[in-house]
Amino acid sequence: MNDAGAGAAGRNATVSARISPAGGLDILSRHEVARLRGASDSGLHGLLRRCALAVLTSGAISDDPRAILEQYPDFDIQVLQQDRGIKIELTKAPAQAFVDGQIIRGINELLVAVVRDIVYVSTQLEQIGSDLEPSDALTQVVFEILRNARILKPFIDPNLVVCWGGHSISREEYDYTKAVGYQLGLRGMDICTGCGPGAMKGPMKGATIAHAKQRRRNNRYIGITEPGIIAAESPNPIVNQLVIMPDIEKRLEAFVRMGHGIIVFPGGVGTAEEILYMLGLLLHPDNAGTPFPLILTGPRQSAAYFEQIDRFLRLALGDTVAAHYQIIVDDPAAVAKAMAKGIDKVRNNRLDTKDAFFFNWALRIPLEFQIPFRPTHEAMRGLQIRHGRPLHELAADLRRAFSGIVAGNVKEEGVQAIEQNGPFDIDGDRDIMQALDKLLQAFVEQHRMKLPGGAAYVPCYRVVTG
DSSP, X not given: OBOOEEOOOSTTOEEEEEEOOOSSOOOOOHHHHHHHHOOSTTOOHHHHHHHHHHHHTTTOOOOXXXXXXXXXXXXXXXXXXXXXXXXXXXXXXXXXXXXXXXXXXHHHHHHHHHHHHHHHHHHTGGGXXXXXXXXXXXXXXXXXXXXXXXXXXXXXXXXXXXXXXXXXXXXXXXXXHHHHHHHHHHTTOXXXXXXXXXXXXXXHHHHHHHHXXXXXXXOOEEEEEXXXXXXXXXXXXXXOEEEEOSSHHHHHHHHHHHOSEEEEOSOOHHHHHHHXXXXXHHHSGXXXXXXXXXXXXXXXXXXXXXXXXXHHHHHHHOGGGGGGOEEEESOHHHHHHHHHHHHHHHHHHHHHHTOOSSSOOSSOOOGGGTSOOOOOHHHHHTOXXXXXXXXXXXXXXXXXXXXXXXXXXXXXXXXXXXXXXXXXXXXXXXXXXXXXXXXXXXXXXXXXXXXTTSSOOOOSEEEOOO
């Protein structure tokens, strides 16, 4: 129930309301409520406000982390403790989140997910894993967040397909992601993405139609994000289960622990980061022979994109890296069939190894893939992108390089660092740097760095090729 009042009309119209949370959040302690209301360094109000505003503008087309806050500078959110539970008070919230003064049910649920995850991460996780090895402790943290969010579902055969790809893609590419999602949905597969627009929305949209045709209920459209990304990539409206992980590394681990296969659509530096993360794991000797289908796909117009990605991966990591992925161009049905076949191998392997279907405990994720990378200018200059290293370690540093560019493009902290100190320097072996520079330039030319329509893209990086 809402007690809503409308603000000014127009594009940035607002509504003030006091709402009852929908699903999954019944009570909070006084300490938790106080932290959510607190504006001090130990308080969580600023983080809550940014993430809540992103949810309330679900479907907005922007990748500027400051734009939404500038559009709604007077927005505020407060969590109120009451005798019968909690209420969420919204002040001058985006009117697009309401219909006739009532908050849209799906947005209410995503707003609850924001409060739930921020509270849980800040108040509970510091006690987890104190008696475990560092890597095991971080995996336990990922598991606990997902379990608290009620995302992990036992007694379901493997069917969760993770879809990666860019938020800034062409119409042809977007339509193709829908076609692939449709074929996956016809085969009873659920979808997990980074929750934003573009290639993160398309597969979910296609799957909804297929699921409806198959009269399939209890479908999962899972969105996994993190605080630095959600402000630039608001959740798309199809997401029905949202999880906010504390950082990009735990977000990536959540994808591969939960997912049973990965499909990669065209994208930019964030997509390249995800590819390198997955390949780094598959290249680790401890994961040799572990089935994990990884398919790169796009429409015919995107064939050159995957050729560029393939050339770069082979140059940096050797030709043998190509054994860990499959490229399928312009054939959604073939993609879905290949994924179904790959997931069947995953199922048999989990049965043989007695691993859970809902969480891949057996996959080895080294500590260097788990420790959060803070992309400062010094850290970016210190990356060791050189031949001769173990391939999984080289992949880890390449992943960090792309992660730094993502931060400089769309994360508030990274944008500020670039404004203050200029572009990041990326150095390494000359042939890798030349290939990296060529790949990044192609991303710029294809408008994969930022959404088109704004000012011309100014690189936040400088690749040392001399």
